[in-house]
Amino acid sequence: MPELPEVESVRRQLDPGLSGRTVTDAWYDPIPAMPRQFLDVERVVDRKIHSVGRRGKFLISPLDEGLEVVMHLGMTGSFSFETNDPYVPYVRARLWLDDDRVLAFRDVRRFGRMAVVDAGRYEAIPTLAMLGPEPLSDDFDPDEFARVLARTKSPIKPYLLSQRPVAGVGNIYADEALWLARIHPTSRRVGRVRAHALHAAIRTVLEDSIDREGTTFRDYVMVNGDSGRNADFLIAYGQEGRPCPRCTTSLRKIVLGGRGTTYCPRCQRA
């Protein structure tokens, strides 16, 4: 569930707590079944964290010595600074800091990831290596977006989820943006005009959600434990059977690329 607005909200709380801190020790839960969940994490020890940045859904922190730590929340990941609470289940990794605080990475489903890499070397993280432009930056250009969409034969929604045409859009905001731009999720031909509408819609739904600190259904919380406030504002995602706010047609749910997909069959034309 963490998509760009949720990761950005986490980043904003993580940055002041981690910037300038040196990691004094690191631990992670070694899972034979998922050997790639943690990659070279021990290299973070004795390194100073300069800042906490973000690309798409990835948190990226520059360290000393030309290193970076790359973190991904997966489906259920969350960060917190440990307190004296008796027992917090599903903590998969901990970083001890030089101000005596301990950063805990909690992740029920183990889809999250943490890796230390040479800065900018993302061969071990293919989605990051192929990541599309940052949607809220000038790198996300409407005309270029239209050209990229024109080149693919994939249905638009699964293509958005690939992170290649634009970074950070997941299942929730794909449904929201497609609804706003009036594009059918299975559409294989998105022309220039609709590409421009989708470009604007993606920015709108992401910015609005960031303003509300993300969408919480169950697992997503920020570093301070608070939930995001965007769930009450969703129009399409999870709203199957409710009337479309534009045309009152009942919203329909289908499975597309293995993902639940909700849209308005009347105003989102194929």
Add this chain to the structure above:
DNA sequence: CACGCCTCCTGTGCGC
């Protein structure tokens, strides 16, 4: 080589 499908993981909620 782009694309579509399966898999990883675990808790939840539903139908029977």
Add this chain to the structure above:
DNA sequence: TGCGCACAGGAGGCGT
């Protein structure tokens, strides 16, 4: 009440 199963959806990998 209990059981079994579909479902949730991030990204990685593999077959076509």
